[in-house]
Amino acid sequence: DQQVKQNSPSLSVQEGRISILNCDYTNSMFDYFLWYKKYPAEGPTFLISISSIKDKNEDGRFTVFLNKSAKHLSLHIVPSQPGDSAVYFCAAIFQGAQKLVFGQGTRLTINP
Amino acid sequence: DTAVSQTPKYLVTQMGNDKSIKCEQNLGHDTMYWYKQDSKKFLKIMFSYNNKELIINETVPNRFSPKSPDKAHLNLHINSLELGDSAVYFCASSQDRTHKADFGPGTRLTVT
Numbered sequence: 001d002q003q004v005k006q007n008s009p010s011l012s013v014q015e016g017r018i019s020i021l022n023c024d025y026t027n028s029m030f031d032y033f034l035w036y037k038k039y040p041a042e043g044p045t046f047l048i049s050i051s052s053i054k055d056k057n058e059d060g061r062f063t064v065f066l067n068k069s070a071k072h073l074s075l076h077i078v079p080s081q082p083g084d085s086a087v088y089f090c091a092a093i094f095q096g097a098q099k100l101v102f103g104q105g106t107r108l109t110i111n112p
Numbered sequence: 113d114t115a116v117s118q119t120p121k122y123l124v125t126q127m128g129n130d131k132s133i134k135c136e137q138n139l140g141h142d143t144m145y146w147y148k149q150d151s152k153k154f155l156k157i158m159f160s161y162n163n164k165e166l167i168i169n170e171t172v173p174n175r176f177s178p179k180s181p182d183k184a185h186l187n188l189h190i191n192s193l194e195l196g197d198s199a200v201y202f203c204a205s206s207q208d209r210t211h212k213a214d215f216g217p218g219t220r221l222t223v224t
Contacts (some may be wrong), residue, residue, distance in 0.1 A: 041218070046214070049212065100157065100213060101168075102156070105153050
């Protein structure tokens, strides 16, 4: 019963272009969404988040879009840089719970 | 000045043994977690403690027992280790009901 899904296990993008990572969820009770970035042999690190009352949040090169009707969110990285190569996890949480529900991750590779 | 630290980083042991993983956070957070990342790379919550009190206990075998001696520490003890326990275990912490969790670097457990 995977409530948060990232259907693309991997993505390859050329340096300087836009990277778009996608995430779908099934539980309409989720009211907060986060993206984490993970390098090999390290723990996930928080990247950006969005509340369900918004449809967009931007932080520098990173923008997260939320489409509640489609239960879909996406992370845009522009321009993509080699240091962005990592595994990106989408996560969701609903009010009252204190646990993140993670997707299975998408491995992003930025090619020079 | 590491925020969330775990020891050991690697743990190789035989089936049937008992082992512990230690976690400490110096962020002053009230809530600590244990997550398991299995061979399919899913990150799933196991336990959550708030101010030393267990608040989330997912469907985890009784062989796993968390211990929180104080707010800054959450240790994980595993009895009678099985092959299926091989995974990477991440400790994390967050400030009360905020959504952003800080993760430790992970402990890779290999059971032979």
